[in-house]
Amino acid sequence: MVVSSPEPRLMTAAAAASAAAAQQPPPPLVFDAAILSQRSDIPVQFVWPEEDKPTPDADEELTVPLIDLGGFLSGDPAATAEVSRLVAEACGRHGFFQVVNHGIPSGLLAEAHSCIEAFFSMPLAEKQRAQRKPGESCGYASSFTARFADRLPWKETLSFRFSSSPLSPDIVQSYFVHTLGEDFRHFGRIYQDYCEAMSRLSLEIMEVLGMSLGVGRAHFREFFQGNDSIMRLNYYPRCQKPELTLGTGPHCDPTSLTILHQDDVGGLQVFTDGKWRAISPNPDAFVVNIGDTFMALSNGRYKSCLHRAVVNSKVARKSLAFFLCPEMNKIVRPPEGLVDAGHPRAYPDFTWSTLLQFTQKHYRADMKTLDAFTKWILQAEGTVPQ
Numbered sequence: 451m452v453v454s455s456p457e458p459r460l461m462t463a464a465a466a467a468s469a470a471a472a473q474q475p476p477p478p479l480v481f482d483a484a485i486l487s488q489r490s491d492i493p494v495q496f497v498w499p500e501e502d503k504p505t506p507d508a509d510e511e512l513t514v515p516l517i518d519l520g521g522f523l524s525g526d527p528a529a530t531a532e533v534s535r536l537v538a539e540a541c542g543r544h545g546f547f548q549v550v551n552h553g554i555p556s557g558l559l560a561e562a563h564s565c566i567e568a569f570f571s572m573p574l575a576e577k578q579r580a581q582r583k584p585g586e587s588c589g590y591a592s593s594f595t596a597r598f599a600d601r602l603p604w605k606e607t608l609s610f611r612f613s614s615s616p617l618s619p620d621i622v623q624s625y626f627v628h629t630l631g632e633d634f635r636h637f638g639r640i641y642q643d644y645c646e647a648m649s650r651l652s653l654e655i656m657e658v659l660g661m662s663l664g665v666g667r668a669h670f671r672e673f674f675q676g677n678d679s680i681m682r683l684n685y686y687p688r689c690q691k692p693e694l695t696l697g698t699g700p701h702c703d704p705t706s707l708t709i710l711h712q713d714d715v716g717g718l719q720v721f722t723d724g725k726w727r728a729i730s731p732n733p734d735a736f737v738v739n740i741g742d743t744f745m746a747l748s749n750g751r752y753k754s755c756l757h758r759a760v761v762n763s764k765v766a767r768k769s770l771a772f773f774l775c776p777e778m779n780k781i782v783r784p785p786e787g788l789v790d791a792g793h794p795r796a797y798p799d800f801t802w803s804t805l806l807q808f809t810q811k812h813y814r815a816d817m818k819t820l821d822a823f824t825k826w827i828l829q830a831e832g833t834v835p836q
């Protein structure tokens with residue numbers, strides 16, 4: 451779906467009708483949880499179509515393997531072989547698994563969660579000092595009121611870039627200090643450390659992915675050694691009508707690998723075998739999933755699977771998402787070992803820079819992003835008719 455960006459106006463159906471009757475433009479309203487929580491209904495722009503609304507069977511649990519990385523990280527060959535087998539099985543099926551004994555200090559996780567709480571508890575105007583600009587993928591967004599006209603997500607996000615390049619040693623900390631001021635140096639330090647830890651963990655997982663695909667431990671680690679990733683803090687305020695809306699709509703991550711840590715509230719759901727199923731929170735585990743870019747790198751062997759986040763009426767929810775991405779202009783192409791007569795190329799060559807632009811400027815990321823993107827590139831290259 452191509453996104454146009456008319457200035458959205460948030461209002462209830464009743465307010466829309468009375469504005470129309472008075473022939474006046476509807477009043478602009480921002481997504482400010484403190485104000486919206488005073489009302490009994492939610493603005494129509496947050497109401498999702500019938501087929502997307504949360505369904506009761508979503509309470510069912512998705513069994514994803516809980517993979518113990520301890521033995522692999524300490525070099526035990528038998529443990530490594532078992533990790534590789536479990537990862538291959540999960541990624542060939544739906545692309546979701548969890549990891550424990552990952553080596554990320556629990557104190558760092560606790561600080562990362564308390565900084566989310568502190569940031570999103572600030573008044574809207576304070577948060578808007580980091581306002582995300584149209585077409586950009588970083589900054590603060592209170593829902594996506596300036597970006598989309600309908601199917602708005604019931605969430606606030608703060609996203610920022612992480613680069614593993616030695617040329618940008620303190621990129622995250624500098625972002626916080628430059629955008630929000632000296633008072634945010636501590637937040638910046640926490641998320642700098644967190645992103646560095648996530649980048650390390652994702653390279654370790656890349657080794658496992660390489661082994662599990664039979665292309666060797668080094669291949670994907672080297673590909674992502676220099677990475678230009680996105681870190682996102684998700685905050686889902688309490689919602690008075692959780693059955694009508696979604697915190698994050700159904701989508702496949704366009705990125706390469708997502709490492710998610712959810713608090714103890716729950717809300718993440720994955721669509722498999724025709725049903726939405728929950729992945730319950732586990733404070734000791736990270737949820738890891740394959741994104742579209744890695745699906746392309748694996749020549750379609752590993753799946754990037756549809757998922758979403760639901761909200762609830764009782765308590766706000768937080769999650770931390772690290773989206774591993776290649777360097778912007780690196781060619782995304784599967785290794786030769788994954789392409790043969792039985793497995794012809796599933797996707798054309800592309801760069802992350804082009805796919806990112808596609809999701810930010812031309813297309814709202816959903817379940818079909820990679821197919822729509824493939825068609826778009828082939829059309830631009832003149833390989834398929836317009």
Ligand SMILES: C=C1C[C@]23C[C@H]1CC[C@H]2[C@]1(C)CCC[C@@](C)(C(=O)O)[C@H]1[C@@H]3C(=O)O
Nearest residue numbers: 587603680698699701703704705773809815
């Ligand atoms: C490159 C990205 C685009 C989104 C953030 C990262 C990775 C996932 C994408 C997203 C989460 C998919 C669902 C829709 C989206 C708009 C959202 O609800 O946040 C997407 C992100 C985005 O475009 O900001």
Ligand SMILES: O=C(O)CCC(=O)C(=O)O
Nearest residue numbers: 684698717718759769771
């Ligand atoms: O918050 C969650 O559980 C999932 C968020 C998500 O899927 C995303 O940010 O891409």
Ligand SMILES: [Fe+2]
Nearest residue numbers: 702703708757
């Ligand atoms: Fe996602």
